[in-house]
Amino acid sequence: MSTKQFKTLDDFLGTHFIYTYDNGWEYEWYAKNNHTVDYRIHGGMVAGRWVTDQEANIVMLTEGIYKIDWTEPTGTDVALVFVPNENKLHGTIFFPKWVEEHPEITVTYQNEHIDLMEESREKYETYPKLVVPEFAKITYVGEAGQDNEDVISEAPYPEMPDDIRNGRYFDEHYHRRNK
Numbered sequence: 001m002s003t004k005q006f007k008t009l010d011d012f013l014g015t016h017f018i019y020t021y022d023n024g025w026e027y028e029w030y031a032k033n034n035h036t037v038d039y040r041i042h043g044g045m046v047a048g049r050w051v052t053d054q055e056a057n058i059v060m061l062t063e064g065i066y067k068i069d070w071t072e073p074t075g076t077d078v079a080l081v082f083v084p085n086e087n088k089l090h091g092t093i094f095f096p097k098w099v100e101e102h103p104e105i106t107v108t109y110q111n112e113h114i115d116l117m118e119e120s121r122e123k124y125e126t127y128p129k130l131v132v133p134e135f136a137k138i139t140y141v142g143e144a145g146q147d148n149e150d151v152i153s154e155a156p157y158p159e160m161p162d163d164i165r166n167g168r169y170f171d172e173h174y175h176r177r178n179k
């Protein structure tokens with residue numbers, strides 16, 4: 001995979017990843033800046049969902065190891081530990097019961113439907129939560145730079161991860177082609 005070496009928090013911020021969890025779920029995730037993440041979901045229980053400007057806590061635990069935690073308008077909580085120098089991470093997703101029972105409600109560009117997420121988390125059940133702890137293998141690392149609005153800027157489509165991995169999606173300035 002990638003040969004980039006990660007040492008500092010700054011090495012991590014601005015990085016764009018694609019990875020596949022051992023349960024087969026494929027995610028794309030971007031460390032937009034030191035308090036913000038964007039992501040797109042290509043495979044798994046909520047494939048098709050995408051989110052920008054999610055507030056998150058991002059820290060470096062020790063050289064080259066990064067921990068990211070956030071809570072979403074759906075009530076879903078996420079904790080990620082990236083070990084990018086070994087092309088791997090561990091992620092735990094804590095889904096409220098309602099997301100497990102009605103995943104389709106969350107499969108959208110969430111930013112345009114925050115009210116629906118907040119209404120749904122009140123209307124449906126929270127407990128018991130579904131905890132999904134998984135390792136993942138990183139299949140793509142891109143140096144997008146911080147605050148790049150082109151990284152996660154449209155809904156996922158089936159060939160998108162391959163287009164990105166094969167260099168067909170971003171130009172040399174990490175702007176989206178064909179826009």
Ligand SMILES: C=Cc1ccc(O)cc1
Pocket residue numbers: 027029039076078080091093
């Ligand atoms: C629920 C969001 C989410 C985003 C990235 C990831 O690796 C796991 C969950």
